[in-house]
Amino acid sequence: MTKQTTINILLVDDHAIVREGYRSLISKQADLKVIAEAANGTDAYLLFKERQPDVVVTDLTMPGLSGLELISRLKQRDRKARILVFSMHQNPSFARQACRAGALGYVSKNSAPDILLRAIRDVYLGRHILSADIAQALALEKLGNEATALNSLTAREFEILRLLIEANTQEQIAKTLNISPKTVGNCHYLIKNKLGVNSDIELTRLAIKLNVVSLLDLTDLT
Template sequence: MITLLLVDDHAIVREGYRALLAKQPGLRVVAEAADAVQAYQLFKECSPDVVVTDLSLPGSSGLDLIGRIKQRCVEAKILVFSMHQNPSFAVQASRAGALGYVTKSSAPEVLLRAIGEVHAGRHTLSADIGQALALEKLGGDRMALETLTVREFEILRLLVEARSIDDIAQTLNISPKTVCNCHYLIKRKLGVTSDIELTRLAIRLNVINLLELSGSGPSASE
């Protein structure tokens, strides 16, 4: 029996794939969480075989959650199940410690197969991400994006959401000085000199889209 922790901030989404998983012999959902803090606590309490998590979570992101879980338990097996089809997110998730990455546009059987692969300790990607990763190697800007560490990628995502230095520091539990230092390194690695150029590059590389920028915040989609 493979025990699962589901992490997604949308209750309807969790209910949908909980119902799917409940029909599968050999799979059992033992806990659900709506944010990274709750998920980390439940991971400590339940010790699930596989964590299935989104990346877009309120407060600390799924990337931060993956890092915290792996820091606590290096053997933890984590599968990302996300709407993000940008291959850079898959790269960063892998660097943080996830074994698999499946997009929410994938067929149900892809998710089920990925859970089995991750539980077996094997790396797995949905086909759309695998193809995008292969094509991405041709793009210089995307290659530059891949030079960012997981922490720098997280800070970039928050910077282009127009979050303040203090807010980013609080969200990621680091000092404002660390955020400022990373901000400088991000711009240097990506070859930009201003925050406007940084935001334009982030939009072009689909790190964040215009819709998200115009409606950032938890109430935008509710």
């Protein structure tokens, strides 16, 4: 009789109660096992190197190193890394950027538990997977000129845009992403050029309009 394969999982989410819920769900599956947990991207990267999980399940929005940047770094370290995003963000641009960075799957937190479990198994097998709501949003998305411009950003530029809108300085962004302030400044210029805006105020307004951030998110930062 063939021994059942156990899929070892690194779970990354900054909310301890949320992680506990996922761990409880996953622990009931004979073929799935959470071997490590992290509350931020920096710890997740170190645990990935130490524990070498089969699948990384990560949120996108976390303090410090975000899920998007984590994906990029994991793929740079191991191009075969299997990563599934499990996020509250239903904006198709987030799913597009996560997949562009190297994630194999993207499931929204509105999905039923069995969708997440199925996605973990699919990602382990190297398959691309989107939850139905994300797939529909991508399929039905009506791309105007502004949305098309947003999708022209690279994953790194998209992450810098998000951090800029959250009122991080160029020095703070450089430290978070482990790049030089000059590189951040150059990307800042390219982002505004690609999006056709002339000021940071216009950039913020456009980011809100395209659901990169919400007014509530910005209020929470004040």
